[in-house]
Amino acid sequence: xxxxxxxxxxxxxxxxxxxxxxxxxxxxxxxxxxxxxxxxxxxxxxxxxxxxxxxxxxxxxxxxxxxxxxxxxxxxxxxxxxxxxxxxxxxxxxxxxxxxxxxxxxxxxxxxxxxxxxxxxxxxxxxxxxxxxxxxxxxxxxxxxxxxxxxxxxxxxxxxxxxxxxxxxxxxxxxxxxxxxxxxxxxxxxxxxxxxxxxxxxxxxxxxxxxxxxxxxxxxxxxxxxxxxxxxxxxxxxxxxxxxxxxxxxxxxxxxxxxxxxxxxxxxxxxxxxxxxxxxxxxxxxxxxxxxxxxxxxxxxxxxxxxxxxxxxxxxxxxxxxxxxxxxxxxxxxxxxxxxxxxxxxxxxxxxxxxxxxxxxxxxxxxxxxxxxxxxxxxxxxx
Amino acid sequence: xxxxxxxxxxxxxxxxxxxxxxxxxxxxxxxxxxxxxxxxxxxxxxxxxxxxxxxxxxxxxxxxxxxxxxxxxxxxxxxxxxxxxxxxxxxxxxxxxxxxxxxxxxxxxxxxxxxxxxxxxxxxxxxxxxxxxxxxxxxxxxxxxxxxxxxxxxxxxxxxxxxxxxxxxxxxxxxxxxxxxxxxxxxxxxxxxxxxxxxxxxxxxxxxxxxxxxxxxxxxxxxxxxxxxxxxxxxxxxxxxxxxxxxxxxxxxxxxxxxxxxxxxxxxxxxxxxxxxxxxxxxxxxxxxxxxxxxxxxxxxxxxxxxxxxxxxxxxxxxxxxxxxxxxxxxxxxxxxxxxxxxxxxxxxxxxxxxxxxxxxxxxxxxxxxxxxxxxxxxxxxx
Numbered sequence: 001x002x003x004x005x006x007x008x009x010x011x012x013x014x015x016x017x018x019x020x021x022x023x024x025x026x027x028x029x030x031x032x033x034x035x036x037x038x039x040x041x042x043x044x045x046x047x048x049x050x051x052x053x054x055x056x057x058x059x060x061x062x063x064x065x066x067x068x069x070x071x072x073x074x075x076x077x078x079x080x081x082x083x084x085x086x087x088x089x090x091x092x093x094x095x096x097x098x099x100x101x102x103x104x105x106x107x108x109x110x111x112x113x114x115x116x117x118x119x120x121x122x123x124x125x126x127x128x129x130x131x132x133x134x135x136x137x138x139x140x141x142x143x144x145x146x147x148x149x150x151x152x153x154x155x156x157x158x159x160x161x162x163x164x165x166x167x168x169x170x171x172x173x174x175x176x177x178x179x180x181x182x183x184x185x186x187x188x189x190x191x192x193x194x195x196x197x198x199x200x201x202x203x204x205x206x207x208x209x210x211x212x213x214x215x216x217x218x219x220x221x222x223x224x225x226x227x228x229x230x231x232x233x234x235x236x237x238x239x240x241x242x243x244x245x246x247x248x249x250x251x252x253x254x255x256x257x258x259x260x261x262x263x264x265x266x267x268x269x270x271x272x273x274x275x276x277x278x279x280x281x282x283x284x285x286x287x288x289x290x291x292x293x294x295x296x297x298x299x300x301x302x303x304x305x306x307x308x309x310x311x312x313x314x315x316x317x318x319x320x321x322x323x324x325x326x327x328x329x330x331x332x333x334x335x336x337x338x339x340x341x342x343x344x345x346x347x348x349x350x351x352x353x354x355x356x357x358x359x360x361x362x363x364x365x366x367x368x369x370x371x372x373x374x375x376x377x378x379x380x381x382x383x
Numbered sequence: 384x385x386x387x388x389x390x391x392x393x394x395x396x397x398x399x400x401x402x403x404x405x406x407x408x409x410x411x412x413x414x415x416x417x418x419x420x421x422x423x424x425x426x427x428x429x430x431x432x433x434x435x436x437x438x439x440x441x442x443x444x445x446x447x448x449x450x451x452x453x454x455x456x457x458x459x460x461x462x463x464x465x466x467x468x469x470x471x472x473x474x475x476x477x478x479x480x481x482x483x484x485x486x487x488x489x490x491x492x493x494x495x496x497x498x499x500x501x502x503x504x505x506x507x508x509x510x511x512x513x514x515x516x517x518x519x520x521x522x523x524x525x526x527x528x529x530x531x532x533x534x535x536x537x538x539x540x541x542x543x544x545x546x547x548x549x550x551x552x553x554x555x556x557x558x559x560x561x562x563x564x565x566x567x568x569x570x571x572x573x574x575x576x577x578x579x580x581x582x583x584x585x586x587x588x589x590x591x592x593x594x595x596x597x598x599x600x601x602x603x604x605x606x607x608x609x610x611x612x613x614x615x616x617x618x619x620x621x622x623x624x625x626x627x628x629x630x631x632x633x634x635x636x637x638x639x640x641x642x643x644x645x646x647x648x649x650x651x652x653x654x655x656x657x658x659x660x661x662x663x664x665x666x667x668x669x670x671x672x673x674x675x676x677x678x679x680x681x682x683x684x685x686x687x688x689x690x691x692x693x694x695x696x697x698x699x700x701x702x703x704x705x706x707x708x709x710x711x712x713x714x715x716x717x718x719x720x721x722x723x724x725x726x727x728x729x730x731x732x733x734x735x736x737x738x739x740x741x742x743x744x745x746x747x748x749x750x751x752x753x754x755x756x757x758x759x760x761x762x763x764x765x766x
Contacts, residue, residue, distance in 0.1 A: 041619065047438065049437060053505070053508075054432060054502070054505050054506075055430065055458060055460055055505065055506045057458070057459070057758075058460070058506075058508065058621065058623075058624040058753075058754065058757040058758070059508050059624050061621055061624075062508065062623050062624045062625060062628075066621075067621055067622055067623045067624075067628075068620060068621060068622070068636070068637075068640060069620070069621060070618075070619025070620060070621065070641075070760075071459065071619065071620075071621040071758055072457050072458065072459040072466040072469070072470070072619075072758070073457065073458040073459065074455050074456065074457050074458075074470075075438060075440070075455065075456040075457075075458065076440070076454065076455040076456065077438055077441070083455040086455070087455070087457075087470055087473075089477070090470070090473035090474050090476075090477040090479055091473050093473075093477035093478070093479070094472070094473040094476035094477040095476070096473055096476070096617070119437070122436070122437050122438065123437075123438045123441075125436075125441065125442050125445065131435075234479070235453075236424065236453030236454065236455075237451060237452070237453060237454075238441065238444055238449075238450055238451060238452060238453065238454035239450055239451070240441075240445050240450045241441040241442050241444075241445045241450075242445060245445075245450075253451075254451075257451060258453075370441075371441065374441040375440075375441065375454055375455070
């Protein structure tokens with residue numbers, strides 16, 4: 001990766017989807033020292049069900065001056081951004097192109113909250129569970145939260161601590177949707193969405209974009225880029241759409257499989273990782289991620305957050321950009337945003353420096369889930 | 384490619400989208416001698432705006448027994464199928480997986496014709512031309528048809544000849560949407576959709592699926608596959624969403640660029656090609672394709688069809704499966720279907736043999752356009 005860009009996340013009624021994408025594209029191209037005409041392939045991550053351009057790739061490419069480049073859109077529900085990075089990665093790694101651009105963008109606040117929740121609910125297995133039983137994603141993750149609490153003794157306070165950590169770092173991140181700190185009491189007293197998940201256990205519905213320029217090894221040398229960050233491994237897996245087919249509700253198989261494949265490809269172990277971004281669409285999701293990624297043993301995730309081990313200064317800083325919970329979750333942008341953040345972490349250029357994780361091995365991990373483990377992408381970065 | 388499968392195209396109210404996809408997947412896996420568990424990555428091509436599963440990849444993967452494999456959906460408007468093949472190709476060529484599955488599926492007849500035409504019209508640049516001027520795709524291609532007729536003297540009869548050829552071969556293809564021959568008079572007397580394009584100048588709205596198993600060179604050897612067909616080159620390009628930005632209406636720049644890149648990668652020339660499938664969503668599109676792909680000079684496309692040079696026995700047989708015009712055009716399936724057909728042609732196993740093109744160099748070309756050259760993918764196959 002030789003260039004990264006990131007818009008402000010949040011309510012973005014000030015721009016249309018093309019303008020929103022352009023904010024990140026412009027910054028990424030400037031960061032790489034390139035112009036739109038240098039890009040041979042562009043991969044857009046967007047589920048695009050909310051707005052006037054239902055098939056947004058052409059419109060975005062035209063607005064960003066990229067017409068002529070090879071072009072496609074990818075979708076993997078909430079893991080769309082990481083799937084787009086994967087696609088651009090294989091495009092370069094296969095020798096097809098030397099320079100590829102990934103753009104993740106979503107403008108979800110074009111619709112109201114109820115419509116957004118309904119559209120997202122259809123990302124599972126619509127015809128069976130959603131249509132017949134009416135579960136939407138807060139409900140799905142509530143099933144996982146209650147199973148984890150029942151089996152391992154995690155509590156509502158543990159879940160709240162995940163949100164408090166997210167807001168602590170979100171408050172330091174000028175690009176975050178929410179930039180204010182909250183307390184455990186704030187979380188516990190917010191209204192119940194699907195017990196035990198309360199409003200402050202849920203990520204917001206956000207607008208936003210992120211972009212990355214990927215280059216081949218030859219191109220990195222040719223351009224004399226001195227701060228490249230490399231993709232050392234990617235793992236991808238999927239789970240059943242129908243939750244009734246899952247063997248248990250205490251972890252996501254797709255995360256386990258995707259992460260083991262990524263570790264193997266990068267030839268690293270979880271303990272080698274300096275900083276991580278994990279998919280915390282709901283607070284319980286972050287606790288499951290700790291366990292499924294191997295940051296701790298099964299059933300110990302809530303202890304990591306209790307002990308502050310996933311803050312800066314702890315064993316493994318996680319979501320020190322605010323995570324989906326406070327930074328926001330514009331679906332197609334999220335996975336790309338995670339890798340933009342980690343690239344800046346690995347370059348040690350995060351500002352304010354209170355948000356910069358200490359680097360030992362210069363290895364970072366991004367974990368992006370679609371649905372309730374319907375998809376998972378794990379990406380390992382190395383400087 | 385070590386396995387291919389193809390459903391019957393047409394009105395498929397007998398199956399849902401998952402069952403429709405499974406028909407092609409089952410045949411492709413059987414053809415390759417594999418089971419679902421062997422597949423490490425699945426790429427679904429589907430624009431999926433018509434039916435109950437708006438994000439269909441998980442539902443299709445689960446139904447086909449592929450949960451666990453890496454998974455994503457790609458979209459490139461009407462070039463979606465070819466973009467999915469490209470994605471699976473780079474997945475294998477980059478060394479990420481040894482075995483990948485591409486599935487193209489669309490079930491468009493869930494909606495009525497007017498809704499389908501409106502949804503497809505949004506695949507251009509919705510906020511400008513579609514919203515303000517109301518052009519849908521028959522209108523866009525009519526602009527190209529009138530420009531070509533005015534500049535090069537092509538006639539309504541020339542356009543009709545493209546449809547007659549498509550139906551001639553469609554009548555021999557048991558998987559085609561339309562299996563009856565038509566005459567020039569039938570075309571000319573059908574009702575005008577957007578002059579000079581009449582009903583029989585337009586492809587139908589179809590349901591259908593197609594699937595391909597791609598394997599690495601090592602895997603082909605390991606499995607002792609004796610009939611592999613290789614992807615020798617892929618070219619991808621795009622054009623402006625806004626037609627007003629195009630320099631002329633007599634050809635598609637995206638086709639010219641994508642094909643030249645594909646020829647270069649495969650190290651071949653147009654004259655080396657034994658058989659081709661080109662994007663004939665409207666009859667004029669096939670004539671433009673002949674020219675843009677370099678099968679003839681600019682402004683000579685209609686002469687090729689007049690002389691029968693693109694039938695079996697002519698210089699270069701094109702769309703001898705019936706093309707989009709008679710075989711049908713279930714968007715996500717189309718690009719995959721083209722490559723399934725060409726794989727069978729290169730294996731010399733097309734039945735009836737009256738539809739088998741003669742092989743000299745064992746090289747074939749698939750040309751798949753999204754929108755009016757908003758996207759283009761050209762894929763070169765070699766045995």
